[in-house]
Amino acid sequence: MKQLFLICVSLFFSVNSLAAQEGRFVQKDNIFPRVEIVTSLGSIVVELDRSRAPITVNNFLTYVSDKSYQGSVFHRVERDVENDRDFVIQGGGYDKDYDGLHENDPIFNESGNGLTNDMYSIAMAYQDREPHSGTRQFFFNMDDNDHLNPGRDWGFAVFGSVMEGYETLDKIMAVKTGFNDKIGYNFVPEKPVVILNIKVLEQVPL
Template sequence: MQETPSKRTPFLARFFTLFAGLTLGSAVVAATPPAIDPTPHVALKTNLGEIVLELDQEKAPKSVANFLQYVKSGYYKGTVFHRVIDGFMIQGGGFDKNMKQKATKAPIKNEAQNGLQNVTYSVAMARTGDPNSATAQFFINVNNNAALDYPGRDGFGYAVFGKVVSGMDVVDKIKAVPVADKGPFENVPVTPVVIESATLLKTAPAKL
């Protein structure tokens, strides 16, 4: 015997369709990704102490994303500050303590036009003469190096993407270590200054 359609069916169909739509809408809202932290913090633990960096994701998105990729992959563990020039900057993130260079990801676009300046304790991307050659290496300015700001002497400048917010005393220790030439490299610390770990902090340190 064929069932007779109920007069309530259209109403129920509309009700359940609406309910399903509301449920789907709730799911979409729930799936919205969390807001991106505009100023992520990274702790660099070295054999001379810890340095905490605050990164500027808004003004240097490519540089920050690139740096965080290396941080999260553990790339910086065991690398050194291989070039130290007191009165100028300390550079690291590309060599191990035997001065063997590590392989990197593809280079990124220069963001030196972002308005951030190479002032004391700012952190910037190191590069070759090619303005768009920055990969893993970075440097911390230990002086106000306006000559490195955009446009600089080469028309491009060096992209700042953050600053030191804790551990300035550690930076000061590093800039003062004895250096010497090592093979083709100049201004290499006599005793390696090793980055033992680089960690993305879940929250900014309370003292900040």
């Protein structure tokens, strides 16, 4: 009987531990949770929008809760050279050695939610032109990227916006980049820009 009780207690804490790692349980009554992204070049505060992008926000918060983003890098710092403007800063998917990180199941693309890829918004990345392949990588729009919004085809789902730390993004945008043989991408920072931590900020009472 005692052994059965211990098993039940163990299962209870295991289930609750797992639930605590799911983004939907992170400040579950807060429609606009805020996170601070601490990088090797400074911090960025982002307000997430559960009202428009609940799936994407909860997915992002799951990785945050698991501390899965710690030690990942921004692997893509791209300028639109032809039009002489900034484009995107993308990260969250590789470590500083550019090895891919663990991915949970892909999520539904919420790009038709009314949020647009304006400057300093945060959006979900997807792979190989497969709109519902997004897992953990995200990007910041560093200009108004209207062509990333949905039209007849799927776009990229915006799920929040930058509230503080614009200067940090500008610092990242200014780093020297080049081609990386390992991942086969251009616009990769020559010196890794590391995400040291992402933490959920305390909810401000209304």
